[in-house]
Amino acid sequence: MIKFIFIVLYSIIIELKLRNVKYEGMHMSEEMKEEMKKLKEEIANMKSQLRDIAEPPSRRGRGLYIDIGSPVQDYVQDVMQGVAEGVHGELERSIFIGPRGCRILKTAEPLREEVEESTDFNKVAGLMSALGNEHRLRILNELMGGGKYVNELQEKLSEITTSTLSSHLNVLEETGLVVQEKVRGRYLITMPGRTAYKMAMKVTRFLGAGNEE
């Protein structure tokens, strides 16, 4: 009898403990729910503030519009085009597309700091000097359309003599902006040559547009 009473009492105690736990659990959960609700409200509020900063309520639904003037817009467009070309080139360099799908080969360029540290300004000056001539720029412009023989270039630059043209071509070849075929003899613009020419044109266009203002 005593044993039975003990068992009943013990089971009652356990039951009460379990109920207490359940109650505490519910209580904790409610608190957490409340906290979560507050956090969500705060996040929603912050999002709303951010949206207002980036996109004024008056423009909402029409896209982001910032009036920064035409020359700058052109420049930004050029820069974005350059970036797009760069990304495209980088993808072309780093990704191999084969019959079994794509494969990323290697990460591409060194970090910006590393590039700046290893810059040979003398070399840069040499390159700028090679670009710093109207006739040489015109030669590069002609070669942008494809490889050309000396006589074809001479026709386009008829105001300069053959020896002057040859001298300009030598300068461009020495700096690696153009390369001459040894068998056919055509002159071709190199990859650095094309990039340098494009950059020179972009900067000039940008500066020109700025001066007009």
Next chain:
Amino acid sequence: MIWHSYQLDDSILKTNDAVSLLKTERGLVEIGKDGLAVAVKLDGVVRGYVFQGRCKLALDTIVETKDGAIGKPIEKEVKKPFLALGTSKELQQNLSIANVDDLKGMGYENSQQFLTEARELLSHFSRRRMGCCDFSADSEYSIFAFPNDSGKVDILLSDGSKLVYKAVGMVFIADGNKTVLRSPEHVIVSDVGKCLTIRT
């Protein structure tokens, strides 16, 4: 496939005039006047020559891409004896028997000196490439083997507009507008308007 081996002739010849051994859109191999030559035979038929003389090698190992040209042309004078298989009738008409003065003019005391060098080159070339191609006198195929400074041979193959050049650190393949350039830095595959660059 029946494997054959090339053999050298005994008589030493010389070029009567400068001759183009290869002249395509992208490649040029010329041997100057008074250059020495020894015939290379396969089954008793002349398939080519080992030359020694003023030889000019020019190759446009350049890949044209829409982003600009990549690679540099090769232009050099070949000073060591080199092998040319699949040469033309024009060459055969421009060869005559060489004398001691011709040999001395190229720095050899006697014919055996030149033959020994020629045999070494042929054996070097044939080590892994036993004769299996049919180089008739009018064949458009030609193979050149130029000894390089690393003790190996640079190989140049030509078939009409097709050209393959394998040298130390580079391989260049051209077939019309399609080109492949493999250098220590990258592999560039280019077709008309399409280009794939793989960094190695």
